[in-house]
Each structure stands twice: as structure tokens, then as C-alpha cells.
Amino acid sequence: MVQNLQPILNVEHLTMRFGGLKAIDDVSFTAYQNHITAIIGPNGAGKTTLFNCLTGFYKPTVGRLTLCSSNQSMLLEQMEGFKIAKDAKVVRTFQNIRLFPAMTLLENMMVSQHDGLMRAAGYNLTGLLSRTALGSELKNGWRKIFSKIGLSYYARLEKEALDHCCFWLDQVGLLDRADEIASSLSYGAQRRLEIARAMCTRPVLLCLDEPAAGLNPRESSDLNVLLLKIRQEHKTSILLIEHDMDVVMKISDQLIVLNYGKKIAQGTPTEIRQNPQVIEAYLGHTAVQVESNNNSGIHQ
């Protein structure tokens, strides 16, 4: 791992102020390529605010967010909200799941292909004349004529997009239910669909906001497998907010601990587990004393 530690995201002196409240106070860290970086901290520590700054939902008061993808670096804090997902390819999921409930799973996935398909459809001008996947029960002869004059270009790209969507639905185990309405899914399946939808945009950095919240132990271990697969097979770096220590400790390469908007620790899971400041933030001051007493007892 050590030999190719290339940074993907550089956060420098990030500060977010809401009136008098400093939700994030001078946080700096670096996330590396092909790493799972987890951000943990007690409730109200500013984790989700950090995500919102990162994905353009908030404009940070101070600080610089640099995304270093393949060969260029982009300043996320200067980009418009939707462009962070579109151009910088930083895609997020939400703490409270945000699907398109009345649409089918496959349509949910297809929405994430919007940009490419819009271009394929000539911003809907040539698309109006070309075939679409639905309603294309044409005879072969017609199909040939269509492709001769270039009108099946959109249909071909749409098919590719559909295949890509189906691939990701398959990855999260929802392909069989592709034509069902999203709101009919169980909570865990909705979480997986949201992750699949985000992955469908081919992101370089995937930001997951509490993906394991509300999942049962089996589902969260499945999630672990999925996240590891995403990291290894699809070369996507992951930034993760999580309360479920089982998930965090098992899969993350690097942990960042926030408390009251400040970064209090950074390191590998084993380092963090022994960090007295972290234990204090989670369990209170006395707990640290007990812990250190125990430790000293063991050492003696």
C-alpha cells in the first residue's frame, strides 16, 4: 500500500461558520487514492457539514478543497454545486436516503446517466427523432434505415447506459427487482440502491454518509464486502462517515476523528483505538482514566 500513496483529496484549513457557531474549525487532512477514509466523531461533531462543504451544498467560510484526480487538480470550493458531481466526479449519498421514490429502480439509475445521455440525444433535439429503447418495436428493415441515417446513435448509447445501470444493480443484488418502484424496497435495499446509483456516475471519490445506519448485522457485513469491492475493482476512493465501529474499524485504511468541529486525531484503526483523546471524546473524561489505569495495570 505504501508505495503508491497518491493524494486524491486535500482539505486545508477548512472552516465553516454559521453565524457565531463554528461547525468546522480549521480542519486539514488528506485522503489517498484507493483508500477508504472514514470520518468519525460524536453527534454534532461536524461530519455531515464537512460533507456538505465538500459536495458543494455549503460554501466553506475559509479553506481550500483540492481534488487531485488522474492528471488535473480542481478546487472544489470554487465550483457550483452540481458541477462537483458532474465534472469533478465527487458523488455523495445521504444520511436520510434520498431516492426518487415513485420511479423504478432502473429509472433511478438512469437519472445518474443524465449528462451523457443528454449529449447523446443532442440535447433532445435529435433525440426527438431517434429511436429510444422503449417503443422501438421496429422491424429489421426500418432499423437498418434508422441506423443508416444516424438516428440509432442515441438508441445505442442508451442501451450502453442501460447495461451499465443493470451492471450496478447486479452488483448490489437488486437486478431482479429492477422494474419495481424504489419506495417498495426495504431500508437496507434502499441504501444499497443509493450507493449503486452514485457508483453509476463513475465517480473518482465516493462520499458515503452513514451507509450502515439502520442496517442489521448481516446487511452491514454485506456492505463491507461491497465497499471493499468498489475500492479494489473500480479504483474509486471512498470517504465514509459512520457510527458503526464494526464497519469502520474493519474496512477503513485511515480514520479521521472530529469533535466539536475540530480534528482531534488521524491514523489507522489501531492507532485510533488507543488514542486517549478519542476515547475521551466518545466516552468522557473519567473513562480515559479508567482505561489508562487498566492499561497500566496490564503493563505492570
Added chain:
Amino acid sequence: MNINTGKSINLKHIFFQSLGVAFLGAVLGSLLIGFKLQSRGISLELDWRLSQVLAVAFFVFLGRFCLGLQQIKLGLLSIFVTIAVCAYMITAILLSVQTPESSKAGNHLLLPYSDMKLNWMTSVIYLGLFLYLIYRFFKKRTVLDSRIQNKKWKFRLNKNIQMILIIAFLLLLISAPFLQIIDRRILNILTQILLYIVLGWGLSIVVGLAGLLDLGYVAFYAVGAYAYALLSLHFDFSFWLSLPLAGLLAAALGIILGFPVLRLRGDYLAIVTLGFGEIIRMVLVNWYEFTGGPNGINQIPKPALFGYLFDEPKGNGNTVSEWLGIEYSSETFYIFMYLLVLSMAFGVFWFIRKLRRLPIGRAWEAIREDEIACRALGLNPTNIKLTAFATGAMIAGFAGAFFAAYQGFISPESFTFVESITILAIVVLGGMGNLFGIALAAILLIFMLELRDLEMFRMLALGVLQVFVMIWRPHGLISRRSPTVYRLMSTKGVS
């Protein structure tokens, strides 16, 4: 099929159920058609039309009974009963129509009640019931159907039957103005219904698909109408040239309105669009030199057909009647306009259906479902909402141009707030995004509004109808939303 509902369904059960439904029908029927205003001397009095209500109750009973027979697998019998009723009604109506003078004595006895309109409605309903029963009887599942999970949604006829039904329906629509029973008044209503259907479809993009509540939609309609009127009067633009211009002007106005209100949602958006609609109307009323103020614009040129005019022949051979070699009649123009509006309706239908399947249509629906999620996926909400506004406005602009050409006279009176509400009611009643539902709702609503037999009660009846529809079908008449893609269309799905 709801055969296996646990309760055993037998003939007696169905009979009593039908009786209950018939009673309900009688109660509702007496509200809708049971009274007739009569002026006696100086006072108005209500007449209780018992025979008609009874006939309605009887037919409701019979219809429900046939549906019940279908359930206990006596399908063939029910089909025979309905076809018998259909045949009886239609022949009776045709007989009494063809010989209006002689109908007074004998032919009227054939009909269960003497109101032509109600008889037509009954026979149409029975025809629908008959076709439905036939469909249930010969139902075949296609491959696609069985793969689709939610089977309640799927309602697919055999491809051939579907084709025949569609063609028959189209032929009926196209040949409607040439039928004997369709007179000038009914043709007028039909054209109006078509215009409202188109308006409803246009608004359904904004309200139904993109989820932006627009209470000032009629403003774009007005812009289209005035655009054609003014362009043709002042610049001698022909109808066919002004039509796209009217659409473009309305779309441009839609974008201008869209920009400032994009941040708003729900109630706030509704208030702003309401204000916008009123502004347009006030401008039309007060800018006297340009728009003619409350007097409106008169004598808007009629559209020409390949350069031939719909005027009285003057001998120079440039009128349609001379060109086609038919006798001049003012009706020709109205028939032509009906067909024109009909073809526009088909065009708009195709346009919206296609748009829904293109990425922009999915994006509209996604914006309605969750705007924040859209942003997180890299969709630009501003552009998507603006295109929704512009497309909806453009369709209204087209409809407006047709309206101006059809009426030959426009004034701000035609573009009041009530019009906006009527169009919105059509969209909501029809089921927000569903094109067929909206068409059905437009037919119902406009027919109700034009049904002069109900006289003062028609607004009341309209209200009652809407309340009941909202209780029974809170999501609109046809709230089914068909997906825009299926898994089977992907090569992955076939495996």
C-alpha cells in the same frame, strides 16, 4: 383477478351487491340528472325526473351485475347481455336521429328515456364495458407482462386487438365532424375539449412531471393567442408562420418567468405564477393601443389551406370551396379547424410521450421526486426546471394561436384566472402525469361545463363530481405511471 379473495362469491351475493351499487347510482344520478328547472309564469320550479333516474339505476345495476358474472366465470353471458344493451341503445338512437320528424310518435318508445345525450352516454359506457369484458375474456399475457412485478399496473391488450381499437378510435375522431349527429354546437364543444386536452398536456409537463405548481398557465395561452392575432393583423404574417413564432414567444416568456422563481417551491411558486398570470392579463387590458384593451382584437384572419382561403367565393378562384369544388358553407372552416386542432393534439401527444422517454423527461420526474438528490448526481436543477417551464409554455403558445385562429376574436376575458384553475383541475383530476387520464378528465370537465341541461346545477354537479373523484381516486382518474425503461431492454436483463 379477484376470485380468490377468501369470500365465496355466488349469484346471490353479486345480485345484492349490484342492488347496492344501483341504489348509489340512483342517489348520484338524482343529483346529476334528477332535476330540471322549469319556468312557470314568473317562478322557477324544479321538476323531478323520476323515469330518467330509474333508468340510470337500472343500467348501473345491469352493468355491475355483468361485471359480477365475469367474476364467477359466466363471462360469455355477461358479454351477451352488454352487447344486447349496446345494440338496442345504438339502433334506437340511430333510428330516432335519422328521422327527427317521425321520431316523436314511435321511435321514442324504443328508448328508455328521452334525453338524447344521456342515451348516448349510456351506450358509450356500455360499449366500453362490453370491450372491457371481451378483453378480460380473451386476455393474453405477453412476455413483457409476466416479467413485470407489479401486475396490477399492467393492462396490455393483445397486440392485434390493440391495433384495431386504436385505428377504429382514430377513424372515429377524424370522421367525427362529418357524422350526421354532430352539429355545429357539438363540433364547437369537441374543438374546445381538444384545446383543453392540449393545454392540460402542456401543463402536465410543468405540474405533473416537474412538480412545479403553476397557477398562471393561462398567461402563456394568452401570449400565443395575442402573438398570432397581432402578427397577422399588423405584419400580415400567415398562420403557419406565426404558429412557431407564437410558440417561441410563449417559451421565451416561460424562461423569463422561470428565472426569478426557480428557488421557490410549492405554495410560494404558486403565488408568484398566479401573480404573473394576472400581470399578463392586466397588460392586455390596459395597453389599449397595442392590444385593443378590454375590447380585444376582432377579425383575426382565418388560416389558409395551401394558400386557399375559407371565404365566400368571389370568383377569383382562391377559396377552398372553389378549389375543392364543393358548395361554400361556413361549416367547412370549422371542420378544417377541428381537424387542425386534432392533428396538433396528436403532435403534442407524440412530443410529450417521446420527451418522457428521453433523459430530460426522467430528469423532470427526478426533480419532482428529489431536487437535492438530483444535484448530488450532477444534474443542473436550474436548466431542468427552465426547460420544463419553456416546454409547457410553448405548448400553451401553440394552443393559443389555434384558439385565436378558431375564434377569430380574442379578448382578455378568455384568459382569466378561472381558466388557469380549470386547466389545473383537468391535470389534477386526470392524474398529474398521465396523458390518457388528462384527456379523460378534460372530456369530463368540459362536457360538464357545457352541459346546459343541468343549467344552474352544473357548477354544483362539477363540485360533487370532483369531491367524489378525490375521495375514490385521490391520485386522479388514471394515476398509473408507466416506467420509461424496462430491464428487458438491456442485454443484461435477458440472461
